[in-house]
Amino acid sequence: MADTKSGDINTGNKSFSEFIKGFWKENPVLVMLLGMCPTLAVTTSAINGLTMGLAVVFVMTGSSVIVSLVRNIVPKQVRIATFVVIIATFVTMVDLFLKAFLLDLSKALGPFIPLIVVNCIILGRAEAFASRNSVWLSLVDALGVSFGFTVTLVFLGGIREILGMRTFFGMSVLGEGFEPWVIMLLPPGAFITLGFMLGAKNLIDRKMKERKKY
């Protein structure tokens, strides 16, 4: 995946490029199609997206670091089991934290906070990256990917919130004249919006590639 052959971000600073690639080139949602479940489920508003994103940032950095630390002592047969235990521990922490301090958000995100455990992004990065790289690189990678994830979630949540409720982060953005599209808050709206986001990304990529060619 991480082929640097095309080398379009060649800053010479490897950790920076590891960080930045999670936003576009290896965006976990739009390119790797990982973590779809929370992406679709919680993005009824931008704030939900942001919270979920930050929760993932925490879990991911935490578990990446730990996984990277213990990567050499875990035998391969129990690798996945061990990794998920580590991840689940962090998730439970987040969950308890939200319940203790941010009850409303915790309720809004419902069972999707625990489902971070099985968010393929985290396990995927743990397997593919953290279990093979140093702690520092794993940390940077985790931060990059999880921030990419967060940005995507906020974006998707923003679109759905604006069209579905006329607001963005609770602030009214579309006037009273616009009748909210309820569908945006429902599952079909989530699927369709994300589908078109993916399409738009592919389109932009293709246009950029074409421009490069000529």
Place this chain on the structure above:
Amino acid sequence: MSTRVKMILILTLFASISGGVLSIVYLFSSPLIEANLLEELKKSIFLVVPNAKDYDEKVIDEITYFECRDESGSTVGIALPARGNGYQGVIKLMVGLTPDLSRITGIKVLEQIETPGLGGRIGEDSFQNQFKGVQTEPAVEYVKNREPEKDTEIQAITGATISSRSIVSIINKNIQMLKDAL
């Protein structure tokens, strides 16, 4: 050390570390969480039973309800948690009743996943407030496209007959169950 022994050790170790860490976190957070939950419960109870200042949790025939008292300690009403299926999924309510269960003093929708903007409007105050003072005998009813006439009637949300009907039937069912139990 053979891989298999190592395997067993590692997994056991990680699992218990995880258990340990979490229990510590839990010990710190659980008072906060419990306080939160209690606060919420109180809020909903006091909302549906006006004048209530305190309550006792009671269980009868596996039905939990809250008997509410005012400052003087006399019973001013009963708060009954109710649940049932709505249009899309489970609806959870808190229903406030007069001590003799004859009238509703208020309701509060605690959880619901009805269609936003349609059935979801059962969560709006304008809908919930209708229930204040509604008689429960013989049963709560809903009417459509016109103003309620009788004391037992509330007006359904336009276009969301099912959700309105669900609320009404959940209330009726749970009150009936409580009545039978008492």
Place this chain on the structure above:
Amino acid sequence: MKLFSFQGGVHPAYRKELSGQREIKEAGIPEQLVIPLSQHIGAPCEPGVAAGDRIKEGQVIGKTVSFVSAPVHSPVSGKVKKIEKSFHPLGQKVLSVIIQPDDEGARDYMKPLGKNASELDPKDILTRITDAGIVGMGGATFPAHVKFSPPKDKPIDTLIINGCECEPYLTADHRLMVEMPEYIISGAKMIGKVLDVKEIVIAVESNKPDAVEKLEKAGDERDILCVLTKTKYPQGAEKMLIKAVLNREVPSGGLPMDVGVVVSNVGTALAVCESVRDGKPLIERVVTVTGNGVKNPGNFFVKIGTPVKHLIEQAGGTAGNIGKCIMGGPMMGIAQASLDVPVIKGTSGILIMQEADYMQEGYLPCIKCSFCVQVCPVNLLPSKLSVIAEARRWDLADSYGVNDCIECGCCDYVCPGKRPIVQFIKTAKIKVREIKEREKK
């Protein structure tokens, strides 16, 4: 009378009135004849003459080299001009003998065997059929003697003489049946004798009652049964005809003989009769020249090797701006690239269409109307096949039975999106074969 029929099929405008009532005329001898050495399915012949040789009418000019092949005879007396690769109606270039006719009229026919089938030895008849270079004249051009010698484990009980002529426009077989019923009946009996069948059935479409009348009059009720089939295309397709008349289904990938049947065209029966009775090899056939691109459509006795151009002149010359020249009928015929191609043994008609007739301008995506599914006589899903071929998913084509397609063109005809379904299927067939061959390696 019961009309025999099958599932599916279409009924396009038949346009048989253009040439149906015209008696068969002699087309005469053209200035030059081009006789391809491969006019049949199977191994091409080797030239039996050299450039400059003088030859007689009926003389062998192409010799067979294997069993599945048929010799080629000179249709005229004259001189061999040259032997070179030349355009064949099927599109490729094949080795052909080019003959400059003279007016000496020298003949070299075989010895007549006799008139009456019952008095003849089946072996003699079969040898004669082999020597006369007779092939299936309905268009398939499969060497007749091969068809008439089925393996021992495949007994034949029924011979069907195919007089359906379901292709629109064509009337050659119709005229033959009306004008020469005795020959056809006697030819049918000869073939029946060779195959030792229990029953001979002549199947004619219900739009040719005059032909049936003549045939019935000529034939002997006890020996030969005339049946009427429903007028619809492709009633004359071998498999459909067997299904309609006998309700037997030729297995997928199999031949009529797998169900104990041999089907022969009326033209073939005529040719067999002529070769046995008169010793005349297959050097001439009836061709319908029709379509609105010619002034006087009609039916002609044509020497094999006559260029299309000559026939158009015989039919009164071209009318309007010619768009297409089709060898065969409009449903299964082959569009020709030039008017110089010769008539071969399998040519039943030449259809000249004006440019205006030919309307096709691109095609639409499949709208799944299922018209094609309803008309497909072999129960395929042509629409699906066409879409598969369009998307180049050759791997799927096989599982949708592309090789069972008989290319009758019904699907293509009814398609409201004007999709070239048959071409898609033909392409897919080629690709599937290619891939299979590659896998075998």
Place this chain on the structure above:
Amino acid sequence: MEVILIFISAVLVNNFVLSYFLGICPFIGVSDRIESAVSMGFAVTFVLTLSAAITWLINRYILIALNVPFLEYVSYIIVIASLVQFVEMFIRKTSKTLYDALGIYLPLITTNCAILGLALFGALRDYSFIENIVFGIGAGIGFTLALVVMAGIREELDLADVPESLKGAAITLIIAGLLALAFMGFAGLISA
């Protein structure tokens, strides 16, 4: 009756994929061919049913009995992960054909949110043991249904002129949205 409602709800009204967004990753990944969709569906249904039973037992006899509810996620996931791994090893050893048909999908199932989601929802709703198993089967069938239908549509669209940028995951998501729209007709079936 309750059991039937749970089943219908899990299959149609609150389909795991189309209204809870559970198991989207394999839904997108494995829905390109009908054969693999069917295999995947069976594998998921099997694991769902099995884990519905096991997680119910854990919930009842460890989490509630020992009063350690905060260990819910960790204990569920460790069991699920091990279970899937065990099943994979078992199938691989016992049946080559089954492994070829299902085995390759099994590792994917560990990270299938549907499994953990089922355990969590089941615990949340206080289902009885039987109800929980029915819920598991229903969820599995619902998942299979959505997956197979999607595979059928995608095979069809393979032959269609879909806009280049929408090919693959994008069009799959949009179709999922349209399917979710179609499934909305079943809303209210459980309220009767």
Place this chain on the structure above:
Amino acid sequence: MANEQNSLILSTSPHIKSDESVRKIMLSVNITLVPAAAFSVYQFGLYTLLLYAVSIATCLVSEYVVVRLRKRTFTLNDGSALVTGILLVMVLPPRFPAYGVVLGAFVSIVIGKQIFGGLGNNIFNPALIGRAFLAATYPVHISQWILPRMSAAAVSGATPLAGMKFDGIVTPFSDLFFGTVSGSIGETSAILLILGSLYLLMKKYIKWRIPASIFVTVIVLGEIFHLINPAKFPGPVFHLFAGGLMIGALYMAADMVTSPITKKGCVIYGCAIGLLVIIIRLFGGLAEGVMYAILFMNAFVPLINRATKPRIFGTGVNHEY
């Protein structure tokens, strides 16, 4: 090098084509919809005419724009967008806001049809996608009914199905048949829809097995439930003529592009739609389920087609004779 004047045209057989065309089919569908559409304008007022105009215009413009953007051959004149535009309005409530219709028409064409690759490739019926999208987008507007001009007296504006479901009111058969009831713009008059579709059936532009099997299933199941509990469940005739069953079965379920191509498949598809209609109408939360039943079954069409591939001639039979 320039073509010579007398070059011949080459193409594979067959060289003749029937005079059916996609355009002809689509236009026939449009024309046969006209009586019911005209009746709807009379019944619900000129406002519906505006909706028709807006819907058709949006459909045509969206189709034009998308096709241009995709640089594909221009298919506007095949008339399929027109069909979508008309049908979309026919299944909406009479006072649906015009901006909603614009959105619905746009969604029908773009999401319902063009993203699948345009004409012939869509999996779902575009008009129904538009309708379902609008139902989810504007849930309030989609359930607001008005009384038609020739109302048969009922007081409330509820549709016969909603009246039956929620209030137990049975609308007389003749009102249903002639369409003097409340309901979606174009669905009320069963007689006009049947008359229109007769021509299409005659021309075989409708796969007759689909509406036939829908009707049979609805009648049989309706009768069974009616027998079980006549008070709660209305009779089969009511089911047949109430709500959108007629327009759904004749014009939407039988839509060529989104229905099975095999004969057996059509029957299975029709029966399943009938079954779902009855289930949703009798047990679901909605009063009317035709639209969802059709959309749901549209998704199954590829599977149905695959499962009902006809037996190819000469395969799978005993060849002994």
Place this chain on the structure above:
Amino acid sequence: MGITILFVSLASMGGVGLILAVILAVADKKLAVKEDPRVEKALEMLPGANCGACGFAGCGAFASAIAAGKVSVDGCKPGGIDVARKLTELLGLDEAVSVSPTVARVFCSGGIKETVMDKVYNGIRTCISANLIGGEKACLYSCIGFGDCCEVCSFDAIHMDENGLPVVDLNKCTGCGECVKACPRNIIGLTGYDEVVHVYCRSFDKGPVAKKACKVGCIACKLCEKDDETGAVKVIDNLAVVDHEVNKAPVGSIRRCPTKVIRVSKPVSGYEDEFKEKIQLEAFEEKKAGTSK
């Protein structure tokens, strides 16, 4: 209370972990299945285009075959020599691999401008379909020009030019041979990188016929044979053929050819040196001057 929970958690999770770990350990022992780890590694080395040029269903199947030693390491055409070397290393083979890289070349020069179009084709615009009835051009051996070859190329290495002829981008071409398979008239062939002199015509028609159909076809005049000092060029069956075993450029033939169908192709980047060795630069320069006119 706190301590109890801590102990209970430690014990319960530890217990669960222990039980599961034991089960997995036992399963690992009892249910172990051996698999060649090299398959996965080999797969990683392959280009992953699943082009099928190796004759297997895809890269995965090829990787299995490689690991099983069933197929030679140079089986992957697109991967070329690099992949072959890596695979050799992986398998621990000693043998030195020498893969001669190949590229596709189009052996027809008759585009729209040069070839006579004497018929109108009406049907599917693909070569394979058009070939069913002969296409539009008079020459039956010519490029049909509908671009089937471009369509099948996974590497974006072949495109149609304005003259309706496909042009191979030699730097992108991997020699997988998909275009060769796609061309119904066999005018695309795989040739070595370093084989630079070719006859760009595949017509077996006799001189006059070929001449009538196309301005730039081989007319079998045999002048190339006459002027060939190397003995590499022969006219067989009305078509000139260059024998690449004769490792010298037939400069005389290139100069003499009246229709210029014997030509020198451009060198592939990275192979310029070998190219220079094979052919005297002089001939190449002359050719360049010729085309720029």
